[in-house]
Amino acid sequence: MNRPLSKRSKLRAALLAAPLTVAATGALIAAAPATHVKTETPAASAPVLRSESIGVANALSDAFRDVATHVLPSVVAIENRPDTSWQSAKQPIPDSGQSLEKENPFKGTPFEDMFRNHEFGRRGGNAPGQMTPRQAPRSQAGIGSGVIIDSAGIVLTNNHVVEGGGTVIIKTQDGREFTATEVLTDPQTDIAVVKFEGDSSLVAAKIGDSEAMEVGDWVVALGQPFGLESTVTAGIVSAKNRGIGITDRENFIQTDAAINPGNSGGPLVNLRGEVIGINTAISSRGGGNNGVGFAVPSNLAHWVSDQLVHHGQVKRSYLGVSIQPVNYELSTQLGVAPKSGVVVTNVFPKTPAAKTGLKTGDVIVNFGGIHVTTPQQLQLAVERSPLGNTLTVDVVRDGKSIELTYEPEAAPNQFGASTQSTEKSDGVKMQSLGLEISELSADVAKQLGMESQTGVVITRVQEGSAAAESGLKPGMVIVQVNRHDVSSPGEFEKQIAEDSDGSVLLLVRTTQGSRFVVVQN
Structure with a gap:
């Protein structure tokens, strides 16, 4: 007596029979000599390129081609073919027994310099990987x-x-x-x-x-x-x-x-x-x-x-100032926006800057109609000033905008060239800043190469102090504290004591120039 198969039994029987069916079908297909079975599958289509994108790319390609052709x-x-008729004393001809450095295998080819050890930079070699x-x-x-x-x-x-x-x-x-x-x-x-x-x-x-x-x-x-x-x-x-x-x-x-x-x-x-x-x-x-x-x-x-x-040579004009960029800390002290100009740290006497009326602490924002934000920009703008012309100089002085007039003059040779020396001496310690100062006597000023300068000289700087972090060093002369001139340690201490916002603006000078420094008090 045959019993009807349950649903699970029917499924199991179908799975067991399936391989036989496939095998049999495969045998039949193999036996059919001229039968070709074509399976219909959807063809893969390439992504559609937008004509606008192609147009933009081709336009740029055309631009590069036109530039090259033009x-x-x-x-x-x-x-540059050097004169080889003279032998340099720095490069003596070696004798036959002298050992030579291993020759570059690419010498004489366009790739010679690619495999040669170079000395990088203007002032010496680099560390590996630099x-x-x-x-x-x-x-x-x-x-x-x-x-x-x-x-x-x-x-x-x-x-x-x-x-x-x-x-x-x-x-x-x-x-x-x-x-x-x-x-x-x-x-x-x-x-x-x-x-x-x-x-x-x-x-x-x-x-x-x-x-x-x-x-x-x-x-x-x-x-x-x-x-x-x-x-x-x-x-x-x-x-x-x-x-x-x-x-x-x-x-x-x-x-x-x-x-x-x-x-x-x-x-x-x-x-x-x-x-x-x-x-x-x-x-x-x-x-x-x-x-x-x-x-x-x-x-x-x-x-x-x-x-x-x-x-036959480059004739440059000059101004006669020391300058520095206006960073964020300095901008808060001078009341201007960061990178909004170039601050004057010193005006040399008997120079076009002195005749123009520039003063220490002025922020030059425009020179001859050119907006300047870095010392390099100002320097190049000044040097390109044509002699005989009169130019306007826009500055911010004590938070107010004023306009000055500059008459260019040819730069003298070696303007501003000098040497620097320092000497330590006992002085007054400013613990809050981490530095020691002393009166700038005539002898000390002469030793520092700043005979005509007034102020106080830094004699020592405490390691890790606020002064050290600001870049102050022994031998620097401080001429202003918070925009007030100082000529003695007593005046320096007085200005520091009157400070209320926790930071001090110092104007320091060396024989290399002047700059403003912000020190946290």
Whole structure:
């Protein structure tokens, strides 16, 4: 008697029978000689690209192509061929038995400098792994880049590309070579002008306005990296007004456009094909590009080149002050916004600054119509002031805005150059600040190189104190406390006792200059 299967039994029987069915079906399929079974599956579709996105990308690509086509004919390679007829005393010819350093296997190739140990920075080598801004090295000894700014025969480049003497050769994009007739340099900005006998067939690049560039703007770097011809890289402006310590006059444009060995002296241009900088330095651990490059702004480079072409040297104006930036702590003491100007810490007698009426503690916010927020900006604005003109200087004095008049004068040689010495002596201890002060006698002032100065001299600074944390050191002369002149320890103590907000504003001076210091009391 057959009993009906339960639902669970039916399911179990079906599962046991399933492999047999599949196997049998498979055998039948295999046995069918001309049977093709087509399985219908939905086709995978590619994502739809938006026409707007493609249009934007193509437009940017077209812009880069147009810039390269437009500017490359103006880019040149510069070779500085040294005079090898004289043997340097610093490099004696070794005799046959003298051991030599292992030769670079890439010597004589465009990659020689990439595998050579470099000495980074201006003042010595770096610790392993340390990244330091430095001048972009030339790909081979004496090879760099430049840009034609006048078809009559004027090339703008870096000083470090052509320095050292020798014969300077200019190689154009069409394969021609010209020998320089004159090389004019300005080491303070690392800018040089190379003159040669040009002709109307040469293409000169247009100089743009570097001040109009903003962080985030696209830029293109052109040059001859590694000795290769016509190389173009793209990036953006990463920062402006950079000072990195490789030249005396700095206001660099920072960019992530690749600046490699041999790019030195080549142009940095905007998407209109205008030169807005001269490629100068890279920040590198091993000599190559690390995405941090620096260029001299075109406004500064153009002014320097005009000075060199017309005068053979750079004529700079001067003001005659010591200055420092306005940081947050200092701004609260001076009653101005942080980074809103540059504060005057000393006015030298018989200088244009003294004649202008500037005073210690003035915050210069505009100079000749140029808004200044860093000492570098003010220095460059002053130096470019044309002689014979009259300029306005907007300052904030004791919280009030006033306008002064400045008449530029040529900077004397070695203005402000001096040496510094210090000497300790017993004095009055200021425990709340962590320093000891003493009267600035005539003998002490002479030893410090500040015979005409009045104030009190710091003789000792307690380690870990507020004074030490503020950067005060023995030998510094304090001339003001909270904007009041002091000439004795007693006057100093009196001003400190009258302090009520917990911080003290000191004006200190050394032979190197003056600056304001905020010390927590």
